[in-house]
Amino acid sequence: MSAKEFRTGTVAIVGRPNVGKSTLLNKFVGMHVAITSRKAQTTRHRIHGILTDAQSQFIFVDTPGFQKQHASGLNRVLNRTVTQVASEVDVIVFVVEAWKPDERDEPVLSLLPDEVPVILALNKVDRIRDKAKFAQVLAEWNARRDFAALVPVSAEKGTQVKALLDEIRRFLPVAPPVYEADEFTDKSERFMAGEFVRERLFRLLGEELPYSTAVVIENFEQEGNLRRIAATIYVDKPNQKAIVIGEGGQSLKRIGTEARHAMEGMFGGKVHLELWVRVKSGWADNEAMLRQFGYE
Numbered sequence: 001m002s003a004k005e006f007r008t009g010t011v012a013i014v015g016r017p018n019v020g021k022s023t024l025l026n027k028f029v030g031m032h033v034a035i036t037s038r039k040a041q042t043t044r045h046r047i048h049g050i051l052t053d054a055q056s057q058f059i060f061v062d063t064p065g066f067q068k069q070h071a072s073g074l075n076r077v078l079n080r081t082v083t084q085v086a087s088e089v090d091v092i093v094f095v096v097e098a099w100k101p102d103e104r105d106e107p108v109l110s111l112l113p114d115e116v117p118v119i120l121a122l123n124k125v126d127r128i129r130d131k132a133k134f135a136q137v138l139a140e141w142n143a144r145r146d147f148a149a150l151v152p153v154s155a156e157k158g159t160q161v162k163a164l165l166d167e168i169r170r171f172l173p174v175a176p177p178v179y180e181a182d183e184f185t186d187k188s189e190r191f192m193a194g195e196f197v198r199e200r201l202f203r204l205l206g207e208e209l210p211y212s213t214a215v216v217i218e219n220f221e222q223e224g225n226l227r228r229i230a231a232t233i234y235v236d237k238p239n240q241k242a243i244v245i246g247e248g249g250q251s252l253k254r255i256g257t258e259a260r261h262a263m264e265g266m267f268g269g270k271v272h273l274e275l276w277v278r279v280k281s282g283w284a285d286n287e288a289m290l291r292q293f294g295y296e
């Protein structure tokens with residue numbers, strides 16, 4: 001492979017909430033950079049996962065979940081991000097669930113720009129039993145848009161993920177790599193720290209908490225191999241604060257312990273983590289506050 005043929009480009013992974021975008025991204029980069037959970041819309045930041053192999057460098061832009069039913073300020077910001085990201089990349093991977101074209105995919109489909117090639121990834125094929133019906137689903141999707149390719153995958157099992165990667169590669173421009181091969185994300189440790197707290201929060205309390213929770217890293221200091229991190233979990237209502245803290249502080253303690261262990265594994269050093277919970281009502285509707293929380 002000569003340097004002249006090396007390909008580098010950006011890839012947006014789009015799709016409505018819960019279709020498996022984060023799982024796919026994690027599979028691609030082989031590392032746990034974006035959080036996954038059963039709860040819809042847990043990915044709010046634009047995360048760059050990077051995969052470099054002998055022939056190419058894929059720079060993945062993970063886009064936020066997409067929900068039309070709640071017209072809050074948060075969703076307006078999310079929708080803007082999805083369109084903006086989609087028009088700036090070399091190729092788009094549009095992730096849907098494989099069993100049937102779903103009307104909830106329509107808002108995302110309608111936002112995809114015409115000038116960027118779109119690969120349809122039909123995810124969760126591990127749950128497909130009826131092959132004949134699946135052929136019909138493929139035909140239906142084909143009729144809806146001129147996709148650059150249609151690839152059935154299972155992000156969770158890894159089935160066909162390599163085939164999907166090969167399809168994506170075809171659309172990356174010939175260019176030298178932008179990032180060093182061992183970089184997996186362009187976000188700082190500070191950002192990752194916030195992601196770990198958010199992940200544990202959703203994992204532990206996902207069923208009880210609404211989407212209106214944000215994590216802000218207030219302090220991040222490094223002394224030798226010790227990192228001192230202070231984070232605030234913002235909730236909308238006092239009763240949510242009580243849920244996050246839990247009986248006798250049990251929940252908050254568990255979130256803190258698990259997040260700290262995850263950080264220590266990732267950063268390769270000791271972490272001292274301090275967690276606070278604060279009520280800031282209406283934050284999901286206030287665009288200035290959203291910017292403060294890093295939701296561009």
Ligand SMILES: Nc1nc2c(ncn2[C@@H]2O[C@H](COP(=O)(O)OP(=O)(O)OP(=O)(O)O)[C@@H](O)[C@H]2O)c(=O)[nH]1
Nearest residue numbers: 018019020021022023040041043065124154155156
């Ligand atoms: N059976 C099966 N489940 C999958 C597959 N890929 C993802 N899932 C599950 O689908 C759920 C949603 O996955 P995520 O990766 O969090 O989905 P997402 O699209 O990033 O969701 P948002 O962040 O809400 O936009 C999780 O429970 C995953 O375990 C797959 O290939 N097969």
